[in-house]
Amino acid sequence: MNDGGMDSEKIEDIEIRLLLEALYRRYHYDFRNYAQASIKRRLRQARERQGIKTFSALQDRILHDPAVAARVVRFLTVQVSDFFRDPSYFKAIREKVVPHLKTYPSLKIWIAGCSAGEELHSFAILFREEGLEDRTLFYATDINQEALDAAARGIYPLDRIAAFTENYRLAGGKASLSDYYTTGYGGAVFDKTLRERVVFSDHSLVTDAVFSEMQLISCRNVMIYFDKPLQDRAVGLFRDSLARGGFLGLGSKESLRFSEHAEAFSEFVREEKIYQRRKV
Known part of the structure; x- marks a missing residue:
């Protein structure tokens, strides 16, 4: 079946949805309704840090290696704060x-x-x-x-x-x-x-x-x-x-x-x- 010229951005969006679903079903961390722009940016950082080319490959690692999953969760939850911020x-x-x-x-x-x-x-x-x-x-x-x-x-x-x-x-x-x-x-x-x-x-x-x-x-x-x-x-x-x-x-x-x-x-x-x- 021809993908009708589906561009890489749409494919990435599908991969990310599947990855977040896998993270939820395997480890019960639910990021499925987080703002997509922020999630995508942080997942790209996690993927690059792991030296992995696609989100699908990252999903495979997450499902089979809890240590990789833990590192990805750190990327998704990192917050920069200060004492008495604002x-x-x-x-x-x-x-x-x-x-x-x-x-x-x-x-x-x-x-x-x-x-x-x-x-x-x-x-x-x-x-x-x-x-x-x-x-x-x-x-x-x-x-x-x-x-x-x-x-x-x-x-x-x-x-x-x-x-x-x-x-x-x-x-x-x-x-x-x-x-x-x-x-x-x-x-x-x-x-x-x-x-x-x-x-x-x-x-x-x-x-x-x-x-x-x-x-x-x-x-x-x-x-x-x-x-x-x-x-x-x-x-x-x-x-x-x-x-x-x-x-x-x-x-x-x-x-x-x-x-x-x-x-x-x-x-x-x-x-x-x-x-x-x-x-x-």
């Missing part, structure tokens, strides 16, 4: 959200898509400085186990510390960031007590269910990789996981404006993409 977001949390959180006798905070733990440590430091640490349980989740392991270690390259320190200052830090780490192991080792009230867990916004009842969920720069139906699923999950009056923080390029669950939230700090779950 300092104005954390300053708004400190100045506008924390006063509400102080009215609760106990708190549950979910950092969804925590990657290597930069955002988690930022919140732990902020909550310590605001006197909330002892009543807070943090849930740090990601689908990438290596990222979770890195977050649990709390060690970051020294060449990143200058940027972390400046972000901390701009976010309204009340001490010196150096108070929270020591140098060793070729990096900055953040105080293990910052992680004493943290539960690290493998959790997928794509396939998993409601995650406890939270007073604050921060999920930043994760949904930009999802297509519209998957974004709606994630926001519905956040809605059902938040206590009434709880808060949801998104990334600077994300919004609830077009979500089918938008009516469940009100804008709390519009410019920082911080929303509040409606109380009724």
